[in-house]
Amino acid sequence: MSQRTLPTVYDPKSVEARIYEVWEQGGHFAPREGARGTFSIVMPPPNVTGVLHLGHALDTTLQDIATRFRRMQGYAALWIPGTDHAGIATQARVEQALREEEGKSRYDLGREAFVERVWAWKNQYGGTITSQIRALGASCDWSRERFTMDPGLSRAVREVFVRLYEEGLIYRGNRIINWCPRCRTALSDIEVEHVEEQGVLYHVRYPLEDGSGDLVIATTRPETMFADVAVAVHPDDPRYTAFVGKTIRLPLSHRSIPVIADAYVERDFGTGCLKITPAHDANDFEVGQRHGLPALVCLDQDGRLTDLAGPFAGLPREEARNRVVEALREQGYLVREEALDHAVGHCERCGTVVEPYLSEQWFVKMEPLAKDALARARAGELRFLPERFMKVFEQWLTNVRDWCISRQLWWGHRIPAWYCASCGQISVSRDDLDHCLHCGSADIQQDEDVLDTWFSSALWPFSTMGWPESTSDLARFYPTTLLVTGYDILFFWVARMVFMGVHFTGQMPFESVLLHGLLRDAKGQKMSKSKGNGIDPLDVIDRYGADALRFMLASNTVPGNDLRFTMEKVEGARNFLNKLWNAARFVLMNVEEGWTPEPLQVQALDLADRFILHRLGDTIRRVTSALEVYDVGEAARAVYEFTWDEFCDWYIEFAKINLYGDREDKKRQTQSVLLTVLSRVLMLLHPYIPFVTEEIWQALPNTTGMLIDAAWPEAEDLPQDERAVAQMRVAMDVIRAVRNVRSELQIPPKTSVPIVIACDSEGVRDVVEQVREMISRFCNAERVDIGAGIEPPKQAAVQVVTGAKIYIPLVGLIDMDAERERLKKEAGRLQAEVERLEKKLANENFVHRAPQEVVEQERAKLADYKAKLLAVEARRASLEA
The missing domain is CATH 1.10.287 (Helix Hairpins)
Incomplete structure (x- = not known):
């Protein structure tokens, strides 16, 4: 490839889209035959309704760095992209459009027509986030792009549901679930956002039936008292031992309820007496199960009080709370009110306060699945990065609850269960049914609900590769090598993928899990639209380019730790790109077109050459070692320090001596070193900043192919010379010290200064003598005096470096x-x-x-x-x- 000139200023807008199209159209993202085996990774599927946010940008950048690194190492690298159908979010988006544009609801269209409308919306707008991920530079194989409701993935979902049902691991039953009264559906735990709110702890007097006194309970939700079925105390609490077995008259109601003893009660919270409402609290439900208590419902699916609440029936829960508290106060039951800050669950999609709600739903029995997954993980088949998350993973799987998988939506994988009106049995099938599998009756109706979105995404590592079919991708690339995701969904997604993978493939779905932190603002606060501290990554890309955003995210990453985002950090990354660009322009301006680099003659190398090549080898080893364990932040910092400090700020300055000197052999030698270092720096940086490195690579003389396909740099052919590094460190320390004095005292660069270096150690003195000329040239020294036992000059600035003191006599230089x-x-x-x-x-x-x-x-x-x-x-x- 012929050499070309780089523009004066790097403009990402003119480069990034053009290069990405060449990569994608040229098939550079597809896995090749790998001499070192395979590397595979699946993209955590973003919502099809979504747009790129900083969390996606970080997650995608880390995955791309790992994929590009392994590809360059010679692995057959496969990165599968895809999107999630996002049941609640997508249905809500289409329902909103229906209301605003046509004044209709989904019920006006009917289920079939509404689902068709959602598919049309998905086909028109659903690719927004994938186009934005392309803008970030993701080198995933788009020819293998998947969607959780693709026919193949839908088949996998049905197969898993039916098998689990046949194995007795899926059942239908009444349990407490998260319920959104506005979306009118069950929610998974991750779809509930807990927000700290100021509430009130109401202390309410519950009188004993025999008139011998009363118990005071503390509650934040007095409107649910109509569904109370007991008051519980701790069995070892001496305050209440005598009350166990008695009955209490429920305030504002005509029912009596028992006093029971249960170890679940916290003696130190509130009054130590707990109202038990099994239909509206998950823990109370468990207490009720242990004591054989009924579960009464006093809130309906719309969040309104039922007939159980008597005169308060029909009131929305917010108004009902105020009216109930007022009635308790008037009738003398309200003892006192106490301010309380507590976390309240809200629907992630609409912001409505979520209700714990007793409902008949479909559940997965988690304990058997979790037990198998945990045993395999403990056997060393799964590695967490950082390792500390293994304990968190174990704790969750050890205390896991059954998983509610049904959702009251129309968009999603419809539950493959049919109810027979004739015999009352349930038929579950891989194929759609037109008759009951138990009695043959045609009077059957399919379940109206769809599956939780997390059910299909739990199969993602193997369903995307064609399971349950025995595909070539499944044989070649599964189990996957690495999963990259945020630690906040360790329970909700990672754990589910693990037990699904173990149960249905007999293998862990991935070898390693890299858990990154969350992005926060400069003050450490979580970013959100409501706080006004959110940052649109597309705005950052438009202003600084994708590479600058990627490098900022990667270089500031520490596995498992949260990352603080500031625009100043992005500007710093942009400055680094400009530094690299200008260094490349300098090299190219000093190399004739068509010039072929000559093999390095180690014995003829100058001190600066031996130093930079040694340090290049050290950097290659350090970067490679860090990336082998996916510590992308450490690797980024290593190559940044070498590129900015040692190559750009020091070696290029030293190189000018030979480039502008009169010895042709020295010039050619320096040109070879410059190109050797620059080309390998581009290789090291390519996984991080792929666009600018590819653009520079194409301008280098005699390069072939594209950088994305280049081999990862090796350090074995580079000369190692610790002595040269030590000597250069001395020269750099002295030069830096003198320059600091010049800067502090504002001595003009053109003014030559006398330098006196006192070195009592003969070894240090010998080293300083060898770099005397270098010090003199780069410090604009009038003279350089070196010796032992030197008397400090009067009125001189002094700087101390290792093994030496540097004096700059100031008489005549400054006032x-x-x-x-x-x-x-x-x-x-x-x-x-x-x-x-x-x-x-x-x-x-x-x-x-x-x-x-x-x-x-x-x-x-x-x-x-x-x-x-x-x-x-x-x-x-x-x-x-």
């Missing part, structure tokens, strides 16, 4: 009197700041009442001012010597 006065004023200002902050931090009211992050910021400021004051005082002392 000494003016500098002394300036330092005196600066010392006074800094001392005032130190005293102000010390006084502030000594104030206990401030330390204990101010937000912790504010206190820490003030402490950091104090430490910074103290350090600056010490430096100024040292400089003043040097001028008085």
